[in-house]
Amino acid sequence: MKLPLVRAGGAYTGPEIFRLASLFLYASLLLEICLLWWMDKPGSTRSVKVSLFVVAALAVVALIRFARPGLHLLGRRHVLLELLAAGAAIGMLSLQSQLPIAPLPWWIGLASVFALELQGSLALAVILAVAVAGALTSVATGGQPEDWLPGFFVTLFAGLLSASLSKAMAANQASLEQALMNERRFNVIARAARHVFMITDRRFRTTYINPAITDVLGYSEQEMLAGAAPAIHPEDLPRRNANLQLLRRKAGASLSMKLRIRHREGHWVWLEIRGYNMLHDPAIGGLVFSIEDISARVEAERKLTEEHALLRTVLDLNPSMIYAKDSNGRFTITNASFQKHYGYASDAELHGKTTEELPGAGGEDGRHPVLPETARRMHLQDMHVIRSGVAVENLEVQDMRDGEVERWYRTFKYPLRDSSGAASGMLAIVRDVTDSKEYEMRLEHLAMHDSLTGLPNRRFMLKMIADLILPEGVPPPQIAVLYFDLDFFKSVNDTHGHDTGDRCLMEVARRIRYELPPEDMVSRFGGDEFVILTHAGMDAARERASRLLSALDRPVVIDDIVVKLHGSIGIAKLLPSHRTPSELIRDADAAMYQAKERGRNRVEAFNAELQVWATRRAQMDVALRFALERKELTLVYQPQVALADGRLCGFELLLRWNSPQYGEIKPDDFIPIAERSGMVVPIGLWALEQACIQLKKWHQAYPRQTPVTLGVNVSMRQLMHSSFIGEVAQILVRTGVAANCIELELTESSAMANPQQTIENLSRLKSLGVRLALDDFGTGYSSLAYLQRLPIDVLKIDRAFARGLGLDNNDAGIVQMILTLAQLLDLDTIAEGVETAEQITVLRRLGCRMGQGYFFSAGVPAAQAERLLAADQPYPLSLTAHA
Ligand SMILES: Nc1nc2c(ncn2[C@@H]2O[C@H](COP(=O)(O)OP(=O)(O)OP(=O)(O)O)[C@@H](O)[C@H]2O)c(=O)[nH]1
Known part of the structure; x- marks a missing residue:
C-alpha cells in the first residue's frame, strides 16, 4: 500500500506526523502491555483489560486514519476524545502495581503526539493537562517530587517542542503552497503574454524564455535555450552592446532601448527592450528582459511622421493663410503664409498666442502691425465659432492696415470638436482675394460702363430704373427718362470716318454730362443714343432736354473738322403701369421717334396719343x-x-x-x-x-x-x-x-x-x-x-x-x-x-x-x-x- 505520507511537494505537516505518530504510540503501547502481560501473567485485572481494550481500539482508529486519510477522523472533538481515552488508558496502567509499566515516556509521547495536531492555546492546555496527569499518577503511586518533577518538565518540553514544530511546519506548508501557486500563475501569465520575458545569466545565455518569442522572432523556446542568437541590425549593434555592458555592470540597473532584430524568416523586427539587472537577487540571479514587438507602432509612427510632414508641406505651400486655435483662442497651428503675413519665422513663435497678442499698431521687431480693433474683431469672431460651433463660410472681409492699400480676404472658419463632441478649437482658412476682387470690380465696371465715353451703359441704366420700380400698388417715385438720339449720325461716320464719329460721341457725352446736375444719371444706351434718368418733374425734364439740344448748337470741332450735330429727345415719366424698365424706355423711345418723325432736332414727351400709336405698333409687331x-x-x-x-x-x-x-x-x-x-x-x-x-x-x-x-x-x-x-x-x-x-x-x-x-x-x-x-x-x-x-x-x-x-x-x-x-x-x-x-x-x-x-x-x-x-x-x- 502506498502510504500518503507526503503531500504538498514533500513538506510534512503536523497533522500528517500526528497520523503516523499516534499509530506508532498506540501500537507500541499495545505491544508493551501485551508483552508485560504475557511475561508476568498478572492475572486478568479488570483495569488492565479495560486499558488493553481502549489502547487496541485507539490503535485501530489510528490505523484507519493512517490508511484512509480521506476519512475525517481528525475533528477537534474527536481528537480531544481520543486524547481523553488514551490519557485514561495510560493513567489506569500507571496506577497498576501488578504490571510494571514505566508511564513517563507514554505521558511524554501523549503530549508530543497531540501537540502536533492541536494548535494554539488548546495545544498548550493539553500539554499542561498531560504533564499534570503524569505528575498526579506518579504522586498517586507514592512518587516523590524528585521522581515526578523532571518527568513533568520533560513532558511540558516535549509537548511544546512538538507544538512549535507543528506550527513551523504549517507555516512552511503555507509558504510552499503559496510559492507553488505563484509559480503556476507566472507560468500561465508568461505563456499568455504577447511580450517576451527572458532571463539570462551574466554572459547573456538564456536561462528562461517564454513562448511569446515564437510569435515575435519565429524561434522556439527550446532553440533559444539551446543558444540560438538572432542577428541584431548592424546599425543598432554598437548601441545594444554598450547598453548591455552598462546593465551588467551595476546591480539593480535597468535599461530601455529600441532596436531591430532579424526574424527567423529574414525580415527585421523592431523591438522595445527593457532590461533589469537582477544578478544580485538569489531567487533570480540573472538579467531579466521584457521584450515587446513594436514594429507596428514604429511603422505607424513612421507613417504619422510622414503624413505630418506632408500635411505641413501642404499647409506651408498653400497660399491661403491657415491657422488653428485651441478652445481658448490660442494658436496651435499656423502655416508659412500666415507666419509670413504677420512677420513670424516659425510656427513655434506664434504657438500659444492669441490674435490680440500679435504685435499692435507700430509693430514689433519689424513685424506687420495689426490694428487693435482688427485683432479684437478677429479674436471675437474666432471665439464665436469655437463657442457656437457654427462655421463661417465664404465671408468676405476688407482689411485696411496702416499705410497700406486695402486688401480683401475671403475667410472660412470651422469649429473643431474632440472625440466626445466638445468644442476643442477652430480651423481658419483666409484667402487674399484682393487681385480677383479688383479684377471682379473692374469687370463689373466694364460690364456696367461704356468704354468709349466712360458713361454707365444700358445695363447699368436698366438696373437703376429697375431699382426704382416699386411693388404694385405703391406710388412710383418721380422719375423721368430722356431718350436722346443724334440725328443722321450715320452721315458723320460716312463723311468723316468712324474715328471722328467716336470723338464726336465723346464730346456729346461730355456736353450732356456738363449740362445736367450731378444727381441726374447719364448713360450711353446704344450707338448714338443716350438715356438720362432724372428725378425732376416733366417740366424740369423738358427744360433739361432743351438745354441738351442747345448744347449741340455749338459745332463740334475735331482737329480741323467742324461737325454740326443735332439730336432728337423723347421724354417719358415713370407711371404705375410701368412694371419693367424696358416699358419706361419703350415709351421714351416712342416719344423720341415721334420727335424724329416731326422733323428731328426737337423734344417730344410721351402722351396718351403717342401711347395709342406706340401700342398699335407694338401689337402690329406681335401680329406680324x-x-x-x-x-x-x-x-x-x-x-x-x-x-x-x-x-x-x-x-x-x-x-x-x-x-x-x-x-x-x-x-x-x-x-x-x-x-x-x-x-x-x-x-x-x-x-x-x-x-x-x-x-x-x-x-x-x-x-x-x-x-x-x-x-x-x-x-x-x-x-x-x-x-x-x-x-x-x-x-x-x-x-x-x-x-x-x-x-x-x-x-x-x-x-x-x-x-x-x-x-x-x-x-x-x-x-x-x-x-x-x-x-x-x-x-x-x-x-x-x-x-x-x-x-x-x-x-x-x-x-x-x-x-x-x-x-x-x-x-x-x-x-x-x-x-x-x-x-x-x-x-x-x-x-x-x-x-x-x-x-x-x-x-x-x-x-x-x-x-x-x-x-x-x-x-x-x-x-x-x-x-x-x-x-x-x-x-x-x-x-x-x-x-
Ligand atoms: N463712330 C461711331 N459710330 C457708331 C457707334 N455706334 C453706332 N454708331 C453709328 O451710329 C449710327 C446710328 O445710326 P441711327 O441712329 O440708326 O441713324 P442716324 O443716322 O443717327 O439717323 P436717325 O437716328 O434716324 O436720325 C450708325 O451709323 C452706327 O454705325 C460708335 O461707337 N462709334
Whole structure:
C-alpha cells in the first residue's frame, strides 16, 4: 500500500506526523502491555483489560486514519476524545502495581503526539493537562517530587517542542503552497503574454524564455535555450552592446532601448527592450528582459511622421493663410503664409498666442502691425465659432492696415470638436482675394460702363430704373427718362470716318454730362443714343432736354473738322403701369421717334396719343410675327412698261398684309415694323422664293425674246444679315429661274447709309448674276463717288419727281439730271408713280426707258398678271389711246 505520507511537494505537516505518530504510540503501547502481560501473567485485572481494550481500539482508529486519510477522523472533538481515552488508558496502567509499566515516556509521547495536531492555546492546555496527569499518577503511586518533577518538565518540553514544530511546519506548508501557486500563475501569465520575458545569466545565455518569442522572432523556446542568437541590425549593434555592458555592470540597473532584430524568416523586427539587472537577487540571479514587438507602432509612427510632414508641406505651400486655435483662442497651428503675413519665422513663435497678442499698431521687431480693433474683431469672431460651433463660410472681409492699400480676404472658419463632441478649437482658412476682387470690380465696371465715353451703359441704366420700380400698388417715385438720339449720325461716320464719329460721341457725352446736375444719371444706351434718368418733374425734364439740344448748337470741332450735330429727345415719366424698365424706355423711345418723325432736332414727351400709336405698333409687331405662318401675306405684281412701245417688260413684286385684326396694311406701314423686329429677313426671303417660282413658270409658259423681269425689294437689314446672300443663291438654284431676270431693289437712302459695306454686299449679290436697282432714287443724297462704284444696273426715279412732271419744271429738271447721270453711268432707268399721260410724254421726251404706276396698272394678283402676259398687248401710251 502506498502510504500518503507526503503531500504538498514533500513538506510534512503536523497533522500528517500526528497520523503516523499516534499509530506508532498506540501500537507500541499495545505491544508493551501485551508483552508485560504475557511475561508476568498478572492475572486478568479488570483495569488492565479495560486499558488493553481502549489502547487496541485507539490503535485501530489510528490505523484507519493512517490508511484512509480521506476519512475525517481528525475533528477537534474527536481528537480531544481520543486524547481523553488514551490519557485514561495510560493513567489506569500507571496506577497498576501488578504490571510494571514505566508511564513517563507514554505521558511524554501523549503530549508530543497531540501537540502536533492541536494548535494554539488548546495545544498548550493539553500539554499542561498531560504533564499534570503524569505528575498526579506518579504522586498517586507514592512518587516523590524528585521522581515526578523532571518527568513533568520533560513532558511540558516535549509537548511544546512538538507544538512549535507543528506550527513551523504549517507555516512552511503555507509558504510552499503559496510559492507553488505563484509559480503556476507566472507560468500561465508568461505563456499568455504577447511580450517576451527572458532571463539570462551574466554572459547573456538564456536561462528562461517564454513562448511569446515564437510569435515575435519565429524561434522556439527550446532553440533559444539551446543558444540560438538572432542577428541584431548592424546599425543598432554598437548601441545594444554598450547598453548591455552598462546593465551588467551595476546591480539593480535597468535599461530601455529600441532596436531591430532579424526574424527567423529574414525580415527585421523592431523591438522595445527593457532590461533589469537582477544578478544580485538569489531567487533570480540573472538579467531579466521584457521584450515587446513594436514594429507596428514604429511603422505607424513612421507613417504619422510622414503624413505630418506632408500635411505641413501642404499647409506651408498653400497660399491661403491657415491657422488653428485651441478652445481658448490660442494658436496651435499656423502655416508659412500666415507666419509670413504677420512677420513670424516659425510656427513655434506664434504657438500659444492669441490674435490680440500679435504685435499692435507700430509693430514689433519689424513685424506687420495689426490694428487693435482688427485683432479684437478677429479674436471675437474666432471665439464665436469655437463657442457656437457654427462655421463661417465664404465671408468676405476688407482689411485696411496702416499705410497700406486695402486688401480683401475671403475667410472660412470651422469649429473643431474632440472625440466626445466638445468644442476643442477652430480651423481658419483666409484667402487674399484682393487681385480677383479688383479684377471682379473692374469687370463689373466694364460690364456696367461704356468704354468709349466712360458713361454707365444700358445695363447699368436698366438696373437703376429697375431699382426704382416699386411693388404694385405703391406710388412710383418721380422719375423721368430722356431718350436722346443724334440725328443722321450715320452721315458723320460716312463723311468723316468712324474715328471722328467716336470723338464726336465723346464730346456729346461730355456736353450732356456738363449740362445736367450731378444727381441726374447719364448713360450711353446704344450707338448714338443716350438715356438720362432724372428725378425732376416733366417740366424740369423738358427744360433739361432743351438745354441738351442747345448744347449741340455749338459745332463740334475735331482737329480741323467742324461737325454740326443735332439730336432728337423723347421724354417719358415713370407711371404705375410701368412694371419693367424696358416699358419706361419703350415709351421714351416712342416719344423720341415721334420727335424724329416731326422733323428731328426737337423734344417730344410721351402722351396718351403717342401711347395709342406706340401700342398699335407694338401689337402690329406681335401680329406680324405670326403673319407668315398664318398665310396672311400675299404678293401682287405691278407691271413695268417700256415707254418706247408700251410693251410689258416686267413686274415689281409688292407685298400685302391682310391682317384679320387690322385689315389690309400697306408695305409702307408694316415694313418699318418688320425692319425693327428683324422679321423683314424671313419675310423677304419667302417673297423672293415665291417670286422666283412664279417667274420660272411664266418663262416656261410664255417664252419671249426678252424675258420679263421681276423686281424684288430688299432692305438694308436683309442685306446686312450674314446668311442673306447665301440664301438668295440657294433660292436661285432651287427654283432654277434665270438670275438675270431677277432685279433686287435697294432704296437709295439705305444704300448710302453705309456705302462701303453696301458696295461689298451688292458686289457679292451681283456675282450671283442678278440685276440690281437703286430704288427711290433722288431722295437719298447719293454721293456721286459712291454711286459710280455701286454695281447697279437700274436707277428707279422716285415717285416724288414723276408727280410734278408736266406741272413743275423743277421736277422735270431733276428727272433730266437723273437720266443724264444714268446715261453717263450706263444705267437703265425706270420712273415710279407714273399716273398721267402728261408724265409719260415728258418721260419719253427726256429719254426714260421704263415706267411703272397706276397709269398702267396697280399691283395685281398672279393670275391677273399672267393674263397680261398671255395677252401680250402693248399698253397705250397717250390719254386718248388709254381711254
Ligand atoms: N463712330 C461711331 N459710330 C457708331 C457707334 N455706334 C453706332 N454708331 C453709328 O451710329 C449710327 C446710328 O445710326 P441711327 O441712329 O440708326 O441713324 P442716324 O443716322 O443717327 O439717323 P436717325 O437716328 O434716324 O436720325 C450708325 O451709323 C452706327 O454705325 C460708335 O461707337 N462709334
